[in-house]
Amino acid sequence: MSSNPSYRLTPVTQLANKSIFDSLSTTQKLYAHHMSLAAWYGARIVLRQNSAEALGIFEFIMKLHNASGGKWRELVKQGVTSEDVDAFLEYSGQFLSSLGNYFEIGNKKAVPALSMSALRKMAQISPDVTEALDSIIGPMFSIPPEGLGYPSERLSSNYYLGEPRITKEEISSVAKIMERNMLEPENTRIHKSIRRRKTVFEILQASADQVEHIKELDSGDPSWSVVLSRGDHALELAQVCSQLEISIKYAENKKQREVISYYIRSFRSGSLEAYRKSQKAWVTDIAPMVETNFGFVEPYKDPAGVRGEWQGIVSISNKEESAKMQALVEKADKLIRTLPWVTEDENDGNGPFEATRCSYPDFSVVYSLAYVSSTHWEAQNLPNASSKNTLWVNRMSANKDPDRPCSYVHPDERKTFRSCNHIVRFIVTALHELLGHGTGKLLSETSQGEYNFNRENPPINPLTGRPIETWYGVGQTWTSVFGEIAPSADECRAMLVSYYLVENIEILSVFGYHDTSEPKAGDVVYYAYLHIGVEGLLAMAAFNTDTKVWGSPHAQANFAILKHVLEDGNKFMVVDHNSATGNIYIRVDRHRIVSDGKSALGPMLMRLHIYRCTADVAACKEWYESLSAVDGIYEKWRNMVVENPEPKWKFIQGNTFLGDKGEVELKIYDSSNEGIIKSFAERNLVNLLQL
Known part of the structure; x- marks a missing residue:
């Protein structure tokens, strides 16, 4: 075994949801199935946002699984130890659960706890697997970079690309130009390059449509320029949109169809105005049985705190628990007036630093069915205005362990x-x-x-x-x-x-x-x-x-x-x-x-x-x-x-499949690292071009 002192086997937590999934109607199951496929097709976006090598590591794990037929224990025949296999399974389970290789506490880079030579022996199971490993083994094991942050000798961010390395000051300068041009950052990345002795900052906007250099933004400095291109994550977003288009047929109501239509418009064109319209429609779809939310949302992995990580979430409502939460919602006005900044002399008793509200947002207690993000949050409040509150009870239940x-x-x-x-x-x-x-x-x-x-x-x-x-x-x-x-x-x-x-x-x-x-x-x-x-x-x-x-x-x-x-x-x-x-x-x-x-x-x-x-x-x-x-x-x-770290969370999620007669089935996997890997292999996310 190598070297990595942080290696320890951590438990796998099943995000239980089968009984509530089985309670759905046939149409609701079809809606949930196609929305789940749309969510999972975005998983490669999260990997690409996490690090330059994450997609390659993902494909290597999938190819090694397929070449071995999922019979991981037989890899000892390649001349490695059972401990080597366990170490790589632990790394793979955590990597897939986190959708990236920066999953140690504090977004620190994780390295497999076995030697490079042992991993090379495993990869010799087939030339295709060996080739996949060769392309990523260097960055897979190298430290530095040791964590996520503004690009430097020690930190890395795949939101900021190119050579020479982009600086924090340059990121700030590009941000000001984007703000002047009313160009929002949530679904973008920045690529820096030198072209004809001129520094070029290319804003890569996520969209299924691909258009290079569609606009040049005035930088105010002839020595450098800022250009906008569309088509970042194009392949994945095209597949997301294809499943969203199918799901419209099974939507429960007009609001859901409206939301999905705006999603498709946004993900095809890169328009955040269309995305905002999707969210305005989404918050008016009160207490649906199948709840969904997609987009470039949480900015926590961006060191600048403005660019959103992709998330695709499909959940099933627990009506009984959601009804209890409405009792809290009904007390919201009264509770807000107990907060320190509230004064009773204006704004209907809320004071100048609190909004006047006619109503409060929906609060749903749900079970996650497909949660595609680097972190499975216990709850979320989205978007920033006219919001919905969602609490995932099967994620929350993990705390009872x-x-x-x-x-x-x-x-x-x-x-x-x-x-x-x-x-x-x-x-x-x-x-x-x-x-x-x-x-x-x-x-x-x-x-x-x-x-x-x-x-x-x-x-x-x-x-x-x-x-x-x-x-x-x-x-x-x-x-x-x-x-x-x-x-x-x-x-x-x-x-x-x-x-x-x-x-x-x-x-x-x-x-x-x-x-x-x-x-x-x-x-x-x-x-x-x-x-x-x-x-x-x-x-x-x-x-x-x-x-x-x-x-x-x-x-x-x-x-x-x-x-x-x-x-x-x-x-x-x-x-x-x-x-x-x-x-x-x-x-x-x-x-x-x-x-x-x-x-x-x-x-x-x-x-x-x-x-x-x-x-x-x-x-x-x-x-x-x-x-x-x-x-x-x-x-x-x-x-x-x-010196006494807590075990990291590893979650395993099921997959939905269409049966021979068009019925939807939910498949549950073993609560193990092997189960996590198999669940991803059966999502078939490696060769999107073949879908």
């Missing part, structure tokens, strides 16, 4: 923490999506000379006591203004909303917890605050102490909250650590949660919210980056966390 470690809770409390933590995660996730991402008003100049606030008598900034001095300009968005800190800062704000509200008795009663329930409402609150500490400690593994870069926006947010609470919470939460034993535990004084815990969260939440609403990026960046710096004692704690 009694065998997962619980390293940062004292042994005396581990059993009860484990029994309650999945409840805590469910409640705070629901609050996070509905009232975290669903609150706030961005004060803006909506068009030339028009504002969504009183420009002559601006709102008073509660942080300074003076009228606000900053706001969003025409065409500016939260992500375009706040850039690389936008994803983490917004996740942090949403997390803080959920933690700030978690002790609310009305909220807990919606979920069935009170003084006589099991667990009691007070226990849920206590373990929610213990959860804050545990998540904050776990997060530190995602911080690179050499580059000072966070590999995960969520981890940065979790750590910032922990650090703030420890430093401003009057010691209601403390960290017990013993360097000799390697033990590190969170302790919470349950009697001071409201007096000191919630009181510490409120000011942090207020700051982030006001910075976001007023586009005050300079103040936010200085404060937030300082708060999320892993220094002093925190660096010592980080080393203790890194």
Whole structure:
């Protein structure tokens, strides 16, 4: 076995959904089947976005599986050990589950835990497999690059391509030109090249239609130019659109057909205006039995925080659980008025930093059927306005696993923490999506000379006591203004909303917890605050102490909250650590949660919210980056966390197939690395040209 000390066998979690799939009607199953195919045809886009070598690694794994007939144990006949086979299966299972090779904590690069020579011996099973390995074995094993980030000697990003290496400053300059030309970045990548002694930045827009250099954007500098081309991910998007066109025949209603039509228009042409129309129609399709969402959505893998990773999601609604969530939605107005920035003197009692709402978004509890993304989130709030909230119950149920470690809770409390933590995660996730991402008003100049606030008598900034001095300009968005800190800062704000509200008795009663329930409402609150500490400690593994870069926006947010609470919470939460034993535990004084815990969260939440609403990026960046710096004692704690890593999540998903008589069947695979590989092999994603 080689070399990689991080190798360990991690469990495979089945995303159970068969019983609810079987409850669908024939037409609903056909709709779900073709939408699932559309989602999976986008998997190659995620791989391409992850790294330059990821598609090649994927094809090598598939070819090795096919050449061996899926009989992995027989590869020992190629002159390798059983341990070598296990190591490569573990790598492959995690790679496929993550759709890329940057899947270590904090988006760090993972390398197979066996020697290159052992892998070459496996590949000798056929010339085709050997050729596939030869094309990627170098970048597959090489470190650096060691993680995702702005391209450098140590970090890599496949959103920013070409030679010579593009710089952070150049990325920023191209972004400003795109903003001036009203060209949005979500479905683009940038390629840098030198042509006739001139630097050319080519904006690669995702679309099935391929048109090179359709427009040149004025750079204002004769030494370099910016051009727009369409056709990035063209082959995959053409296949996505072909399945979307079939699925229209089985759509449940006119709204779904409208959504799909806009998807097709957007994915064929690259138009984000068409995509926005799809989302506006999508949010009006209330509580469908088969829920879907597609597009270039989450910006977490882009170091600049603006380019979206492809996701294709098909889910099946749990009507009973969704009905319970509506009770929370109905309380939203009342709950928002308990948040720190809300004042009763204007805007129907919401104050200047909160939107006026006539209705609240749909909140669905669903089972994922096809979830194509590098990360299977527990819940999402999409899009940024007029949104839907979705919570995936089969992903959330994975938190009940009694065998997962619980390293940062004292042994005396581990059993009860484990029994309650999945409840805590469910409640705070629901609050996070509905009232975290669903609150706030961005004060803006909506068009030339028009504002969504009183420009002559601006709102008073509660942080300074003076009228606000900053706001969003025409065409500016939260992500375009706040850039690389936008994803983490917004996740942090949403997390803080959920933690700030978690002790609310009305909220807990919606979920069935009170003084006589099991667990009691007070226990849920206590373990929610213990959860804050545990998540904050776990997060530190995602911080690179050499580059000072966070590999995960969520981890940065979790750590910032922990650090703030420890430093401003009057010691209601403390960290017990013993360097000799390697033990590190969170302790919470349950009697001071409201007096000191919630009181510490409120000011942090207020700051982030006001910075976001007023586009005050300079103040936010200085404060937030300082708060999320892993220094002093925190660096010592980080080393203790890194030495005892949590197992990574690996999920296996089923596939739908059409039977001989046109019926749809759902196939479930073994919960193993071999099962994950087989599930991908049977999706036939390698040779799209042959489909």
